[in-house]
Amino acid sequence: TTPRSKAATVTTAAATEISQLLTSTQSLDLLPYTDDSRRRGGKACDLHESIPLGDVKQERMSVLDGFKVEVCRNMEQVHDRKVCPFYHNHRDRRRYPITYEPEQCSQHFDIDTCVMGCDKGDDCGKCHSRLELLYHPTIFRQRFCATWPNIANCVRAGHCAFAHDRSEINGKMFTEDQEATRGIEFFVNHFKTLWCPYGVQHDWHRCYYAHTYQDCRRSPALGYGSEPCPYWSKSRVWAEYSSRCPNSHRCPYSHGSKEQLYHPSYYKTMPC
Numbered sequence: 001t002t003p004r005s006k007a008a009t010v011t012t013a014a015a016t017e018i019s020q021l022l023t024s025t026q027s028l029d030l031l032p033y034t035d036d037s038r039r040r041g042g043k044a045c046d047l048h049e050s051i052p053l054g055d056v057k058q059e060r061m062s063v064l065d066g067f068k069v070e071v072c073r074n075m076e077q078v079h080d081r082k083v084c085p086f087y088h089n090h091r092d093r094r095r096y097p098i099t100y101e102p103e104q105c106s107q108h109f110d111i112d113t114c115v116m117g118c119d120k121g122d123d124c125g126k127c128h129s130r131l132e133l134l135y136h137p138t139i140f141r142q143r144f145c146a147t148w149p150n151i152a153n154c155v156r157a158g159h160c161a162f163a164h165d166r167s168e169i170n171g172k173m174f175t176e177d178q179e180a181t182r183g184i185e186f187f188v189n190h191f192k193t194l195w196c197p198y199g200v201q202h203d204w205h206r207c208y209y210a211h212t213y214q215d216c217r218r219s220p221a222l223g224y225g226s227e228p229c230p231y232w233s234k235s236r237v238w239a240e241y242s243s244r245c246p247n248s249h250r251c252p253y254s255h256g257s258k259e260q261l262y263h264p265s266y267y268k269t270m271p272c
Helices: 003-022 035-040 058-066 130-134 176-181 184-189 257-261
Strands: none
């Protein structure tokens, strides 16, 4: 048997398994946030819906309810303001209840001052501090703490805005079985369809999660084909998703190499 015929046999077997899997493919929830929107405090991108307040685990609600909401009464005493549950200035304060969007206020954001620089004050519909942004229900504990898995090094401990274990993650994650199995079904239907929850530096190419728009995949259950989109390949690297293609997430073609290479009709149809 020649190497070429062996490759063809493997390819045919993989294609048969993929075709069987397609009948049971279920639609996945698409990506909750872009990395860019997380850094800027932006909205969930137009592909997806943000996580509603009711989805935040109830045992964590006390952190959202009370942390940095009331003024500290020990201002004159020397103490660690970072772990103090009370606020000390506008940069350290959170408004509650939360009626503002997870976006930075253009007039006043994360400024270390006792004077409010926003004309709307507490009536503003956007975040005035990094704490208001990180502890917003749609942002809170969507990613792991930068100290993970060595969480004993986290100075905020239970008040941390990031998750310390899988049970605290408020976003979507693959199951441990999915991550361990890594069969054809996983790579065709799930690989790179969720945004990465890991904050520590790691190899993006080996990671099962998406990190940028070039790295992400829409669920193949949406029905797009494996042919590359003519608009996507010519778009700007850091452009918003909706501006890369006029059809946005409804485009019938593949957006980027990941969507094409791992498409059910394309995956493992050619030898490496």
